[in-house]
Amino acid sequence: MSDTDPLTGEPLALDLVNTRPLSEHGRTDLLGTPEQLAAWLAMEPDLHAEVRDAEPIAADVAPVHAVRANVDAVLRALLTGVRPPKAALRGLTDAQRAAPATRELDWDGTAVTATTRRGGRLGVRLAARLAEAAADLLTDPGIKNLRQCEADDCVMLFLPAHPRRRWCSPTRCGNRARVARYYQRHKPVSA
Numbered sequence: 001m002s003d004t005d006p007l008t009g010e011p012l013a014l015d016l017v018n019t020r021p022l023s024e025h026g027r028t029d030l031l032g033t034p035e036q037l038a039a040w041l042a043m044e045p046d047l048h049a050e051v052r053d054a055e056p057i058a059a060d061v062a063p064v065h066a067v068r069a070n071v072d073a074v075l076r077a078l079l080t081g082v083r084p085p086k087a088a089l090r091g092l093t094d095a096q097r098a099a100p101a102t103r104e105l106d107w108d109g110t111a112v113t114a115t116t117r118r119g120g121r122l123g124v125r126l127a128a129r130l131a132e133a134a135a136d137l138l139t140d141p142g143i144k145n146l147r148q149c150e151a152d153d154c155v156m157l158f159l160p161a162h163p164r165r166r167w168c169s170p171t172r173c174g175n176r177a178r179v180a181r182y183y184q185r186h187k188p189v190s191a
């Protein structure tokens with residue numbers, strides 16, 4: 001895994017906001033193009049039912065960015081203990097309303113089946129699904145444990161499974177921090 005790969009494995013809505021890491025050139029966008037969006041979708045099994053066989057096009061990127069900006073605004077507010085922006089909360093509600101989920105009933109020969117489906121363009125469906133994931137995350141009591149990675153140059157957010165977790169990823173920031181501490185300790189003493 002390289003530093004330019006999206007970080008995954010947190011709740012879906014956190015994985016989404018973590019697609020804008022800090023690099024030496026400022027914040028990069030790992031969902032900047034339809035191709036990048038497609039690569040991220042392939043890494044997120046929870047979204048596969050929404051994607052089905054659709055290929056993202058340019059118009060699908062903006063609705064996903066809008067949801068990401070709104071989730072980010074709410075999470076940063078929660079991290080600093082201030083009231084989340086009303087517009088961000090409304091945006092997440094509206095994104096769901098734009099492509100409501102319906103449970104489509106069918107018969108598979110022996111039993112009734114229900115498949116959750118949304119209508120509309122891929123970007124709008126994804127935005128609705130991601131906003132729903134955000135609603136689950138933001139209302140979960142565990143959100144009070146939300147943390148930002150302790151590395152100086154990292155803005156990744158995570159929910160620690162154990163209270164001592166300090167890094168978004170031990171292989172990224174954990175290692176870099178260990179190396180930095182090593183050099184700090186072994187700095188040549190100037191005369």
Ligand SMILES: [Zn+2]
Pocket residue numbers: 149150151154155156167168169172173
């Ligand atoms: Zn980090």
